[in-house]
Amino acid sequence: MAATGVLAAGMSVGLASMPSAAVSAPAAPVAAQVMDEILEPGESASTDNLSLIANLPKPEAFAAEGAYNSDFAFQGKHAFVGNYNGFSIYDISVPAKPKLVNTVVCPGAQNDITVYGDLLFLSTDSVRSDDSCNSTAGQASNPTMWEGMKIWDISDINNPEYIKSVRTACGSHTHTLVPDGESVLIYVSSYSPSTNNVYCQPPHDAISIIDVPLDDPTAAEVIDVPVLFPGSTGRSNTSGCHDITVYPELDIAAGACMGDGILMDISNPREPVVTERVRDEANFAFWHSATFNNDGTKVVFTDELGGGGAAICRPAFRENQGANGIYDIVDGQLEFASYYKIPRENTIRENCVAHNGTLIPVKGKDIMVQSWYQGGISVFDFTDSENPTELAWFDRGPLSAERLILGGSWSSGWYNGHIYSSDIQQGFDVLEMKDPSIASANGSKYKEFNAQTQPSYKDAPGQSKKNG
Template sequence: MRTKTRWSIAAIAVALLVGATVPATADPELDNLDDFDVKSRPAPAEISVPPGKADHRTFPSTRNMHALGHSSHPASFEVPPAEREISSDIAFWGDLAIQGNYNGFRVIDISSPAKPKLLSHPECNGDQGDVVVWENIVVRSWNSPAPEGRLCMGEPVPVGFEGLHVFDIADPENPELLTAVEFSQVGAAERGTADGCGSHTVTLVADPDNNRLVVYSNNSSGDNRPVCDAMDIIEVPIDDPAAAGHIGYVPLVGGSLGSNNGCHDAGAILGEVNMLTCASGHAANVFSIGEPGGGTLENPLWLFNIEEEDPESGVKVGAPGAGRWHSATFSFDGEAILLGWEPGGGGQARCTADDPDINKSLFAYSAADGAKLGQWVLERPQGHDENCTIHNYNMVPLRSGNDVVASGHYQAGSRVVDFTGIQEGVQPESIAWADPPSLGPGPFCTVMWDGEPTPTDGCRLGGAWSTYWYNGFLYESDITRGLNIYRVSDRATAGAIKLSHLNPQTQEFTIH
C-alpha cells in the first residue's frame, strides 16, 4: 500500500464554510479490514454472461469489488427523445441518493445499501437531468431547447426553454416543483445575442453566510453556438429557493485552437484552496473563486488553461470532431487537478486495444501552473461494440491524505484507482474494478478513432455514467439499468471521512 506520510488531516474546513460539521470518522465497515477477504491488487474473477443480460452481481470484477443493492430503472437511447429515461448523474444528502435522468430524477433511500428503496420519481422530460442537492433543495439541468409538449411535474415547459428547474424534496416521497430559471432568454440578454444556452451539468457551492447557493451551470455548446463559451451563474436563496435567478456568467478563455466550445463540467474545491476547474473544449480553464488566489464566487479569476496532445498519434483533446475535456476533480490538498475527456462524444468505442492511450486516460496536472504530472491508462481493453470514455468520478476523502479516485467509464464499468504520489512521479494503479459485458450491436460505435469504420455491427449505448465514493460504498449510475451499489474491501480505501452529504463535483474541505 502506498502512503502519503507527509499529509495529516487539518480541521474540516466545511464546518466554517457551510455551517455544517462533517464527522471526521472512518466508515465503521472499513475500520476492521480483518473481517473481509482483503486482497490488495487481486486477480480478476471473470464470469461469463450473455451480452446485455447481466445485473451488476454477475459483472466480471476484481475480488475486492462486492456487488450489493440495485435500484432498477430500465432505459434506452433507441427510443424517441421524449421517451428517454436515461440515468445520468447522482448527488447525495444523508441517506438519500438523488439520481438524475432524462425524464426527471429519482429519490432513493440508501440507508441500507444492500436494499435501496425508490421513494419517488418526479418527471421532467428534458434531457441530461444533472442534479445537485442542498438540504431539501434539488436543482436539475435542462440541456436542450424544449420542443412543444414537454412537461415538468405536469407543468407545461415553454417551447425553446433551456435552463434549470428547482425542486423541494422536504417530503422525499412527494417532491414539489418550485420554479424554473430560463437561460434561453436571460442568458441571451446578458450576452446581447439572439439566444442563450442550455444547462448540461451543474456545480453547487453553498454560501450560507449570504443565505444562498451559488450554482455554476455548464453547457455543452457546439461550434455553431460560440455564445455558449461560458459558465452561467445562478443564485438560489436558501430560505426562498423559489426566488432562484440568473446572476451572471463567466466567459471562457480560448486556447491554441481558438474559441473553447463550452464548459462541459466544472469541479470545485473549497477549504483553504478555493479553486474551480472548467472541463471546457480543448483548453480546461482553471479559476480561483476566493482566497488565497483571488476572485469571488460571482466573479471567478482565470488563472491558466490546460491542454493535452498525444505526440505519437497526434490526437489532441478537444480538436474538432475529436471530443472534449470532461469532468474535473482535485486532490484533497488542492495540489493536483485530475481531468478526463470524452473522445467520440461518449457514443463511440474509444477504449479498445487499437486506441492510443490518450483516448482512455485520466490525467493529472499541477494546480499551481497546469504542468502535467502523469496519467492513468485504462488497463482493460474494451471491445469495438462498447462505448467507453473516462466519464464522471470523485476523490475518496481519506484521512491519510492519499489520492484514490472512484470513476465511471460507460461500458468499461467502474474503477477505483490509486493516484497517491503522482506529484513525485509514482505511476497510478488500479485497485478494483467491475466491468459489464457488452450490450450488443446497435446504431452507435460506428467509427474508430482514426476515422475507419468499426469492425463490428456497432453498439448500444450504456454503462456507468457516473461512479462515486460515498461513505464506504460505490454508487454507479448505469445508463440503461439504474443504480448499482458496490463495496470495496481494500486497504487503500480504508479510513475515509464520513460525510453528511455529497455533491461530487464540489469538495467542500481540504486535507493536509
C-alpha cells in the same frame, strides 16, 4: 444544439454536435491489456476486493432504452439519480438493500442533478417547448422555447415540488453548487452555440451564474454571464465549459472546457477568475470533467473522446486517448504528470471512455473511483501522480452481441462506506470494496455530497464546513 440522437453523459446531444470529441484516426496503436476472456452479454467480472452487493433496475417510467440514467447526488440516507426523463430517489439507509422512494417524471436531458438542504436542482440541455414537466421537444429558433435550470423543494421527500425555472444561455449541460452565505450559487456549464438557437448565439465563451436565495429560492435569477476564455482557437474551439468542480474550502475551481483545462480563483464566488489554462493538442479531444485531490495540489481531468458513444477502449486507440490526464498544481500552474486509462479491452459494441468519478476519502493518499461507461468502474491510486495504479475494478459484458447500445456506468462515487453507480441502462448499483488501501475512508461520513462541490477531509472525517 443540433442533434441526431441523444448521447450520454457528458454526453452531449449527439456526436454530430461535438466535433471536438469526434473520433479521429489514431497513430501508433498500442494494444490494451486484456482480461483472460472478453465478457459476453449478461456476464460480469471484478477484482476480488470489489463486489456488486445490490442492483435496482431503472424504474418503470424510465425503462425505455432512450431514458438514460445520468448523474447522482446524496443527502443523509437518500441517493438522488438523474435520468433524461426525470429523477429517482432511493433510500440507502441499508446499502445492501436500497429501496426506491419516488420517481419524478420531468423530461429534459440530461437532468444533471444536485441537492442542497431542501432544494434539488436539475439541468436541462435540450430544447423544450416550455419549462414544464409536460414539455415536448422544441424548436431552437422559437423565442418561446426553453432550456436551463429547474429547482425543486424536497422538504417532503415523498412529494417533491417544482418551484422555479431559470432560463440560461445555451441551456445547462451540467451545473455546480457554490455555497455563499445566505445563498447558494449555481455555476451553469453549457456549450455549442448556434446561429439557429435564439438563446445560444455565438460566441459563448462563458458560464452563467445563478443566485438562489435560501430564504426565497423562487427569487433565483441569473446574476452574471462571465466570459472566461475569449478567442479560443485550435483543435477544439472552446465555446463553453462542460464541467466545473469547485473546492470551496480552498477557494479554487477546476474547469473542463472542451479544448481547455482551467483553474479559477473563487475567493469571490460571484466573480470567478481564470488563473491558469492548459491544452493537450496531441491527445485530448474533449475536456470533460475535473477532480482535485484532497490537498488541492493535483487535478484529474478526463477526456471524453467520441462523446461517450464510441468504443474507445480498443487496441485501435492509444492508451492515452479517451483517458485521464493527471496534473500537478505547482505555484498555481498546471504541470502535466501522466495519463491513466483502464488496462482492459472492450468489444466494439461497448461505448467506453473516461467519465465521472469521485475521490475516496483516504487520508494521506489520492484514490479515486471512476466510471468508464461500458468499460465499467475503476478504482485507482494517483498518489504518485506520474505512476497511477489501478486497485480494483468491476465490469459487465456488452448489452448486446449485435449492436452497440448506449450504456454502462455514467457516474460512480464513494459515499459513507460504499461505492454507488448510476448505470445508464441497468439502474442503480451498490458496490463494496474491501481492501486495506481504503480502510481509513470508512471513518468519514458526509451529510450531503455533490461530486462537483468537493469537500475536504484533511482535518477531520466528515463534511466540509462550506458544503454542509
